[in-house]
Amino acid sequence: MVSQRPDPTLPPPDPARRPNPGLPRADVVVDASGFLCPMPIVKLAQAVKSVAVGQIVEVVATDPGILADAPAWAQMTRQDIIGAWSEGDRHHFWFRKLHE
Amino acid sequence: MVAPSPSATSIPAVPTPPDPPAAAGPLPEPAQADLRPVKDGVTIVVFSGDFDRVQAAFNIAVGAASSGLPVTMFFTFWGLDVITRPNASRVGRDPLRTAFRWLKPGGAGRLPLTRFNFLGLGPVLMRRLMGQFRMPAVDQMVELAHSLGVRFIACTITMGVMGLTEADLLPIVDAYAGVATYLADARGSDVNLFI
Helix, strand or coil: CCCCCCCCCCCCCCCHHHCCCCCCCCEEEEEEECCCCCCCHHHHHHHHHHCCCCCCEEECCCCCCCCHHHHHHHHCCCCEEEEEEEEEEEEEEEEEEECC | CCCCCCCHHHCCCCCCCCCCCCCCCCCCCCCCCCCCCCCCCCCEEEEECCCCHHHHHHHHHHHHHHCCCEEEEECCCHHHHHHECCCCCCCCCHHHHHHHHHHHHHHHHHCCCCCHHHHHHHHHHHHHHHHHCCCCCHHHHHHHHHHHCCCCEEEHHHHHHHCHHHHHHHCCEEEEEHHHHHHHHHHHCCCEEEC
């Protein structure tokens, strides 16, 4: 498990508080909270690179640009977004790695 | 006397060219195979040495490299400041170039802002603000881009003009080259920027 938590002022994301139990379970969680463009995408790409095909990467970001950038990144890299959820200004996306 | 109308003024009749000789046959068909390279990549000419412009160039480069695209950054003119060692020699090979090196020592940590530079105070404030927002500054972006596989090309012509040698540039430079190398890369790219 890779967990990067760079900003101690923000509370950590709490899995128990997720209102939707149907959201995917990630193999790797990348917390890019507090980072601005392009760092969430950089960290997401590094995490997806590090996992095996079929595994799930969750990225958490507070930069609202991620709402557009996550689908754009998935389209460019031909990876799959399998879930999205926003809690206030904290945005979660789940990606399934389809290929290297 | 009536002034000649504009249409009557003196544009000599263009002689009709003789008919071209009858073509020996149909024009040759273009080659069937499309030999152009697959366009999938990003080429960025970094001409400016301004902090804010260079920051934008690196944001795009790093984003593209993280999206799996091959990225080439071609540094020329003031853009060479970005990849100049902070402690590069200020001695050129003649007095003029030495003066140039003293006036413009270069280095990614010394870039001025396009606006609100205020004799160097602007970039200090900008760096502090960007730090608060956890944005990597240009010198960190250079390292990040290099680690993501961005190809750095330094323009040899402007290096010569500005009195820079290979020893004055950061060791991350992949190639020292000219316009043909840039064009070869740009022809294989579908995103091509001049910043």
